[in-house]
Amino acid sequence: MERIDKILASQGLGSRRDVHKLIKQKAVTVDGEIVLKPELKIDPEKSEIRVNGNTLSVKKYIYIMMNKPAGVLSASNDEREKTVIDILPPELRRKNLFPAGRLDKDTEGLTIITDDGDFAHKILSPKNHVYKRYYAELDSELSEDMISAFKEGVVFNDGTKCLPAALEIRDKHSAYVEICEGKYHQVKKMFAVFGLKVKYLKRLSIGGLELDSNLHIGESRELTNLEKRTIFIGK
Ligand code: URA
Secondary structure, three states, X not given: OEEHXXXXXXXXXXXXXXXXXXXXXXXXXXXXXXXXXOOOEEOOOOOOEEEOOEEEOOOOOOEEEEEEOOOOEOOOOOOOOOEOOOOOOHHHOOOOOEEOOOOOOOOEEEEEEEOOHHHHHHHHOHHHOOOEEEEEEEOOOOOOHHHHHHHHOOEOOOOOEOOOOEEEEEEOOEEEEEEOOOOOOHHHHHHHOOOOOEEEEEEEEEOOEEOOOOOXXXXXXXXXXXXXXXXXXXX
């Protein structure tokens, strides 16, 4: 059993104060009865909640796909800079949201935002081999021998060894890279070992989930249940 105001606030209907206003306006019903007190306790799985006549399907967690723009931080909050959470549309906002995996500030593309810690851990843990695919543009020429080096596991200058990665050369200055771990600046550092600088980086997919090409830069939408599963099925 949970308080109705807490349930409503957790479903993106605004702050506790906004929700109290809705209740005062008699806009909320539970099993057909107008809710008069925000402290009313109910079981959201057993009761039908309506807000302004519309049935609310209460979801425990939310799973969002964002096409992250460059210039925005992959973080929940930051004192000075805009984060991926700050640019979510109001209807997708919840408490406790965080990006499942960090893209650099200047990296674009597929970002999953959720409030489900176990789900995020499953995506990020290298032992689950969820490959993340990137498109990279480089400042100088790629060479074929990098393909086998990526496959064997690139070793950074400090001795850190990366897990095997796939490099697919597109042309002299652009390539696709697939990695299943998320070391800090990983793709940039892998190319740096070969003296190449990444000029542009975009994440295209996570496991079998591809960035929706209809999502413009900065836009977000909820993932479908099928898409959620696709992440772990691979491509
Ligand atoms: N590797 C990087 O170097 N940067 C990213 O944002 C993601 C992977």
